[in-house]
Amino acid sequence: MKYLHYIITLALALTVGIAKAGEGMWIPMLLQYNEKEMQEMGMRITADDIYSINHSSLKDAIVLFGGGCTGELVSDQGLLLTNHHCGYDYIQKHSSVEHDYLTNGFWAMNRGEELPCPGLSVIFLREMRDVTAQVLEGISIDMPEDERQAKIDENMKKIIAELEKETTYKVSIKPYFLGNEYYVLFNETYTDVRLVGCPPSNIGKFGGDTDNWVWPRHTGDFSVFRVYADKDGHPAAYHKDNVPYKPAKHLEISLKGAEEGDFAFVFGYPARTNEYLPAVAVDQEANVIDPVMVDLRGKVLDIYNRYQEQDPKVRIQYASKHAGIGNGWKKWMGVTEGINHFHGVEKKQAYEKGFYNWAMQSRSRYMYVNLLRDFERNYQELKPYQLAYTYVAEAGLRIELVSFASRFARLAEVDKDTPQDKVDQMVANLKTSVASFFKDYYEPIDRDVAKMLLGEYLKAQPADFRPAFLNDIKDVDEYVEKLFDKTMFTDEAKVTALLDNFKAKDAKKLANDPAMKVYQSLIGFYRDEVYDHISSINKDNDRLRRIYMKGQMEMQPDKRLFPDANFTLRVTYGKVEGFKPQDGKTFRHFTTLEGIMEKENPDIYDYVVEPRLKELYNKKDYGRYADKDGSMHVAFTASVHTTGGNSGSPILNADGQLLGLNFDRCWEGTMSDLIYDPDICRNISVDIRYVLFIIDKFAGASHLIEEMTIVE
Numbered sequence: 001m002k003y004l005h006y007i008i009t010l011a012l013a014l015t016v017g018i019a020k021a022g023e024g025m026w027i028p029m030l031l032q033y034n035e036k037e038m039q040e041m042g043m044r045i046t047a048d049d050i051y052s053i054n055h056s057s058l059k060d061a062i063v064l065f066g067g068g069c070t071g072e073l074v075s076d077q078g079l080l081l082t083n084h085h086c087g088y089d090y091i092q093k094h095s096s097v098e099h100d101y102l103t104n105g106f107w108a109m110n111r112g113e114e115l116p117c118p119g120l121s122v123i124f125l126r127e128m129r130d131v132t133a134q135v136l137e138g139i140s141i142d143m144p145e146d147e148r149q150a151k152i153d154e155n156m157k158k159i160i161a162e163l164e165k166e167t168t169y170k171v172s173i174k175p176y177f178l179g180n181e182y183y184v185l186f187n188e189t190y191t192d193v194r195l196v197g198c199p200p201s202n203i204g205k206f207g208g209d210t211d212n213w214v215w216p217r218h219t220g221d222f223s224v225f226r227v228y229a230d231k232d233g234h235p236a237a238y239h240k241d242n243v244p245y246k247p248a249k250h251l252e253i254s255l256k257g258a259e260e261g262d263f264a265f266v267f268g269y270p271a272r273t274n275e276y277l278p279a280v281a282v283d284q285e286a287n288v289i290d291p292v293m294v295d296l297r298g299k300v301l302d303i304y305n306r307y308q309e310q311d312p313k314v315r316i317q318y319a320s321k322h323a324g325i326g327n328g329w330k331k332w333m334g335v336t337e338g339i340n341h342f343h344g345v346e347k348k349q350a351y352e353k354g355f356y357n358w359a360m361q362s363r364s365r366y367m368y369v370n371l372l373r374d375f376e377r378n379y380q381e382l383k384p385y386q387l388a389y390t391y392v393a394e395a396g397l398r399i400e401l402v403s404f405a406s407r408f409a410r411l412a413e414v415d416k417d418t419p420q421d422k423v424d425q426m427v428a429n430l431k432t433s434v435a436s437f438f439k440d441y442y443e444p445i446d447r448d449v450a451k452m453l454l455g456e457y458l459k460a461q462p463a464d465f466r467p468a469f470l471n472d473i474k475d476v477d478e479y480v481e482k483l484f485d486k487t488m489f490t491d492e493a494k495v496t497a498l499l500d501n502f503k504a505k506d507a508k509k510l511a512n513d514p515a516m517k518v519y520q521s522l523i524g525f526y527r528d529e530v531y532d533h534i535s536s537i538n539k540d541n542d543r544l545r546r547i548y549m550k551g552q553m554e555m556q557p558d559k560r561l562f563p564d565a566n567f568t569l570r571v572t573y574g575k576v577e578g579f580k581p582q583d584g585k586t587f588r589h590f591t592t593l594e595g596i597m598e599k600e601n602p603d604i605y606d607y608v609v610e611p612r613l614k615e616l617y618n619k620k621d622y623g624r625y626a627d628k629d630g631s632m633h634v635a636f637t638a639s640v641h642t643t644g645g646n647s648g649s650p651i652l653n654a655d656g657q658l659l660g661l662n663f664d665r666c667w668e669g670t671m672s673d674l675i676y677d678p679d680i681c682r683n684i685s686v687d688i689r690y691v692l693f694i695i696d697k698f699a700g701a702s703h704l705i706e707e708m709t710i711v712e
Ligand code: ARG
Pocket: 085, 208, 209, 212, 213, 323, 324, 327, 644, 647, 663, 664, 665
């Protein structure tokens, strides 16, 4: 029995340590090391076709979009695709009651109608190089951290200064493998990016927050932009004479779709993963911190829901807040479920045992021997502070009144010596945010949220781990009623009047406001009692993680490990495939328009179907965008390792042609940011044929299709 247990533990240990097919976020310039495996899985192109600095390659069609998503060029005239939820802010900024593009969609029928998007930029990676040796020159393993960092900073400055002489691109250096390797990136940023089109929200956000993170999915999550350049193709600020940018490469689009088991890869900008955390950290995240956030957010969402259901105006006011809070809420639930179901902590522990034994085998591995013990100590120490931080953020600052008051904290410190122009600037900035805050503020919700959150705060956190104001509360409900009655920050007229004739002496009024005092108490507690502990422990954890990473690389010299996501361009690959989330439950890998009609419910906001879409469905008017099975495919899943930031990324077939746009993951596998399991981790993409069908048949914007390179 014991022996069996040992074998199982060993088997588990092996599964955690090895990059499985589907797992991994690979550095494009090193893709030749993956090429063989990719080709064995079915890829018909080469690593060099994907990333090259000697000739045009797929990388020339990929951009970091708006600082948080990925986009791809699909014509030689700068036409760009990304997700609807990535373009959302820009669509919203152009929307008004008269032109409600969010609701109705928008289509520029010619270049002149395309809408400039101030503040939006796209970034192309032109080249990357390994500069590890230069960055780590003069660094030794025993160096004190501060000294080490200073030396690294100095080295990087030198390298960048040198490289800047040979290029006009923006040069930056980023750490990979938690600081064991460094790569320099040459980037080019284009700032004249215009909105070309987007479907109505009933298509682009179909299923809304209800379906978010969930499969089966039917969201037409795409929007269309165009990148402009000066007449020589260089980046230029918006100007009406700018011309569409001609990329060195744009993506071909396949109308063939993908079969179960087909090779597929995603090329884009994953933001952050933590695949090499020790067990104790994974356990803390999945079983201590995430559950608190899920619980608090769930209770907030319950209150939002109750009010949103009663009043359509409130529904709209809280739609975006609901989406923001709900996105994390749902994801973290999935993370905890996934980690525990998968026995992720136990598997990591077993792996760590193997690591420890390996470290003990040689004196030269002395620096690895105590790592796991030190992690253990640090995370135990960190836990109460991490919880304290979580409550400050999720229970304190989540109260809208408190976070609104916080915006006035600097103005509350003004005195007669503060330069007038500074005061004027602060007042002007605040004025613009006041109207937009009150436009979407519904006080009864916030009162209920405050009562609930402060009650939870008091119940969960011991007196010395919470801000002072909480310790004076006798009856939470009474306290909250009084707070909201007395503060000026719930009264738009009062706040506006104060800003309109702001005098230095008014700062006192702000400082003495009870909501400001709550904010000061919260933030004072965080600053004085929490922050230093967290940052010093985490600084040490960063060091431990770097050394642990180095050790793992040494222990498995023949294995390809991949660096955690760090918002740089990566290639990830797997297969188009469905999955079995539970015993007895199997998901097919694709959805169709039939499913949209099944979900249709005119009374539920998330499931309203556009009449025009229904018409096309009834006539089965899918043109060349239908699958060979005759139906209109909407979305599909694949075992490709993705994370936040991969939204909008192209998912490509064996020939490097566009199959769809990645936009989400399945809830059951959201633990993939910590541990990837090829059996249940699936990314979700909208089928490119549905995108083209909406552009062409639904919106009648066929001039856009004509620009594209379509392979039938
Ligand atoms: N879950 C996806 C991601 O993390 C999509 C979020 C946007 N969609 C939504 N319904 N809130 O970003």
